[in-house]
Amino acid sequence: MIKLISRAFTRAKQNLSSHKVKVYIVSGFLGAGKTTFIQQLIQELPDPTRVLILENDFGQVNLDGAILREKGYTVRELTSGCICCSLAGDFRRALVDILDTQDVDYIIIEPSGVSQLSDILAICKDSSIAKRIELTGCVSIVDAMRAPMYYKNFGVFFKDQIAYSSQVFISHQEDEYLLQNTLEIIRLLNPAAPIYILPWNEIALSKYISMYPREQAVSALSPNKNIENHKGHHTARNHPEIPHHDHIAHHAQAKDAFLTCTVECTLPRTIDEWQHHLKALIETNTTGHILRLKGCIPLSTGGQALVQYNGTGLEITPTTLHDSYLTIIGPSLNNDALQSFINGTI
Structure with a gap:
């Protein structure tokens, strides 16, 4: 009997190991609207009960995790640090543990507002993780009312989140001047990423999220059409270099900023x-x-x-x-x- 249970457990673990889990990363600076975005995204997925949210918050208490858990979602929390710095090891171990023990189809990663997206992507591409996941989308939520200020004062975090995203979704766009300023900043930092400015409840988020090469994103779109069409997405015509990421500098600046x-x-x-x-x-x-x-x-x-x-x-x-x-x-x-x-x- 014990041997039968052991063999069944081994087969179950092998099935989990062979099953590629779709992973979404939803980044965004402080208060951009990541948790609201995630709630809508989950409802669009085939089976919300087969979604696990890996939630990181910068403070000692994870409010976003509590909100998501109250909605009935499965949440794994990492608090009191940033998953690309002090909690990087914990994040990697948590992700491996989820893949080992949880029978889910989707993992949605919500980093803290001061995380650098490039570091999170690097962890997801770790050899122990990459072969077991399908990185389906890596989006950034940008608050158009605050983006110009964040760009000026907290560039090391804000720029990285935009530069390494596959799509950008705009929140809080009440002021047209600030919105246009924000669009220009995003185009400068990531000319390949489509920018979506329609209210989220008017579009199917899951249909607009994908991971494709930056070159394909640019060649597949008409710059003139997309720059002018506010009902669609925006691209730029230039290809400025993505800002170089200095992990040591991020540690220092996160602590200081x-x-x-x-x-x-x-x-x-x-x-x-x-x-x-x-x-x-x-x-x-x-x-x-x-x-x-x-x-x-x-x-x-x-x-x-x-x-x-x-x-x-x-x-x-x-x-x-x-x-x-x-x-x-x-x-x-x-x-x-x-x-x-x-x-x-x-």
Whole structure:
């Protein structure tokens, strides 16, 4: 009996090893909309129950993982670091373990907003992984309202994510001037990648995602047609060199450019009071420059609310999530001041 079970386990493991899993990588800078994109993509796949999401967040608590898990999706989390730096080994091991033990058809990788896409691609091309996966798509989500600022101030991360993507999908495009500026930046960094600007709910995302050579992408498209057609995608006519990636420099710059602070929220407030309080937090100079703010907060009326801030707008909505914490990401954060401010009065 034991031998039969052992042989069955061996056959099952061999089947997993021989089965090529389709992998999507969905990258994007802080607050671009990766998790929203992933939720729509999963619903378009043949069987959402056969999808596993490998989720990396820069803070100590993974809000995006909690949101996806609440929707009923299978999530594997890596927190408190960047999967292309401090968690690179953990990421590789997690990916191998998933391939060894999980009977899934799709893996969707959501890196942290400060990950470099080139490093993640390198891990996926590792000999122990590449033969077992089919890299189906490697996309970047770009927030058009913030992209010019990110390009100027956080170029090493932002440029890499765009340069190594197979497609670019635009989010937050309320301002036409900033949108056009963003399109020009993307064309400069990656002339081969199609750029999709239609609202995601108007297109079938899974049909537009693929991994094909940059040269094929350019030759298959008419530059004039695609630059002018805002209902389709955009390409450029030039081929500037992809920025050289320096992994050591990324370690140093990630450490210097971004800090994260996770604060447990102990004082319940109404949604209006939280709006006022967190708006004051974002605008103050005493706690540091806040690029990203997200988490769950306790309400004095009962229950919790979900907080999302990506540099343009503060959103607070009721949620069924139960934790009470905020994760703050930005340069030169003052942890003590953040702790005192969030749980104090103003």
